[in-house]
Amino acid sequence: MGRYVLRRILYAIPIAFGVSVVCFALVYIAPGDPLQTVLPPDATAETIAIVKHAYGFDKPLPMQFLIWLGRVLTGDFGVSIATRRPVILEVSDALANTALLAMFAVPISFFIGYVMGAVAGSCAGRWIDRVVTGAAVVGVSLPNYWLGIVLVIVFAVHYMLLPATGMGPHGSAGFNLLQWSNSKFLVLPVVTLSMIPVGILARTTRAAVAEVRNQDFVQTLRAKGLSEWAVTRHVLKNAMPQVMAVMGLQFGYLIGGSILVETVFTWPGSGFLLSKAIINRDVPVLQGTILTLSLVFVATNLLVDLLQSLIDPRIRRT
């Protein structure tokens, strides 16, 4: 077990390195000079040379990468071009807001999706299975940014029950979860964000449960005289590793992929920060946000793999 954990952790390092290479490369796949956004359009050749030197753009590329990596490792992501604040502060503030959404969306969607899938898988072929499968297809096919807009139209525009966008009433400082005037801003984004994970989890769980139920050992359990409930428990436990892998991915999606939902609700999270950075061509923020989010994603996957090996010893042997 110890060796597996060590190997898996060591394996995450080159991945994280590769991720940082990709993030670094983002600046260079941009058309034109990366300095274009900083420099005034009428800059003289001399100014350009000075700025180039100041940003280290006159050094060879691998050197630039190492310098950049060294700075990143010490938590220095540079300064936002749009706000002049350190990127690390921008990103950590935004990530905290995204985490607030995920804190609700993750348990809600995982629970609903898992229960739906487990029920459907256990009743494969019956009407309840069809209903769940249909609902799950709707969940994975819904453009969540559109769902967000529709929910706003219904609940904010038509019934005026919930706020349409933002995080907290205008001008209020801090976000107090316990006050309805604050927490009601969470409802629509969380519901919208949960839709896709619910669909995907229901589909995966259903497939996994249905597959395990067809294995021979289930028959053996029945032959031994176990109650249906006890058999189901065995089945669910054996379907768990597969479900957990998808949960890990979906967790990553809820943290990193919420850009569209956050844009719809102007929720000041990491995704919204990213879309603002794109509009402003704010490359340091773009780079910093993507790097942070993907590292969170790498860490999540690592954690899921370790948890999986804890549940299913077979994985450790491969």
Place this chain on the structure above:
Amino acid sequence: MTDFFVIPAKAEIQSSKPPTAALDPRFLGCGDVSEQQTEPGFEDQALPATRVRGYWQSVFYRLRHDPVTLVFAAIVLLIVLAAEFAPLLAPFDPYKESIVGRLKPFGWRDHPLGTDELGRDMLSRLLFGGRVSLLMGVVPVLIASLIGGMLGVLAGFVGGRTNTAVMRAMDVFYAFPSVLLAVAIAGAMGGGMANGMLALTLVFIPPMCRVAETATTQVRALDFIEAARASGAKTMTIIRYHVLGNVLGPVFIYASSLVSVSILLASGLSFLGLGVRPPLPDWGLMLSTLRQSIYVVPLVCALPGLAIFITSICCNLVSDGLRAAMDVRM
């Protein structure tokens, strides 16, 4: 949104059973005799019980008897035709603006679906928008299947260090949530339709490569490859006749399931201003510009998203049906 939607996890592919069709002798052109026993009452009972049906014949047989898939395939076909013949079907010029006719509800002065924020006819724009959205849904998947598939077959067939190198490189791209990767690439390159498609292609290559690699590795270990080699077949011949035949099935099924994801992601990029540029009509872009007007004509504003949703769900269901018919497990 793929991981987001349905790009399978590493474990998901690996832990599932091998794609059965891929290893099924039926795929190699041998006959299928099992069908007759499992599906009684087909065609002429007087035929001898051992009548052989080819693999593709049995696939089409199953498809023909799957009304749900057929209905949704018909809807997809209708959407494609509507987009293709948009110039004939559209009642108005999709670019014709009108200052007085902005944001009008359904049925206003011969505009059956109302008008948008610049007074352009919604129905015409939806029809023309379908062309762009479908194109952005299909083209990246096609290119990614080609490149990812080739890489996967190469990695799987050569094995060893090549396999490790290719698959580890793919793992790096797996480390990004797919929306994030698409947004990052498109954002860095500055948006536009071509860049959007390029970004989506790059997002789809790694999972495609993984599907092809898994299938190839499984086939490569089978005896008949050994037999072909022993009888003197060259590597290219083996790949062409023995490997591809078994890999194309899973790749095709996976690609079909990506179309819906691609449409959603492409519209998402346009929604963020990273895909199609105005005034070109595109569902995602229309949704984004109309979002400001939900207080004026909420129903009209919801239309482009509805189009995306219907197209995506139909593509998903057709893909599910194809998978069931081709008996490929993902």
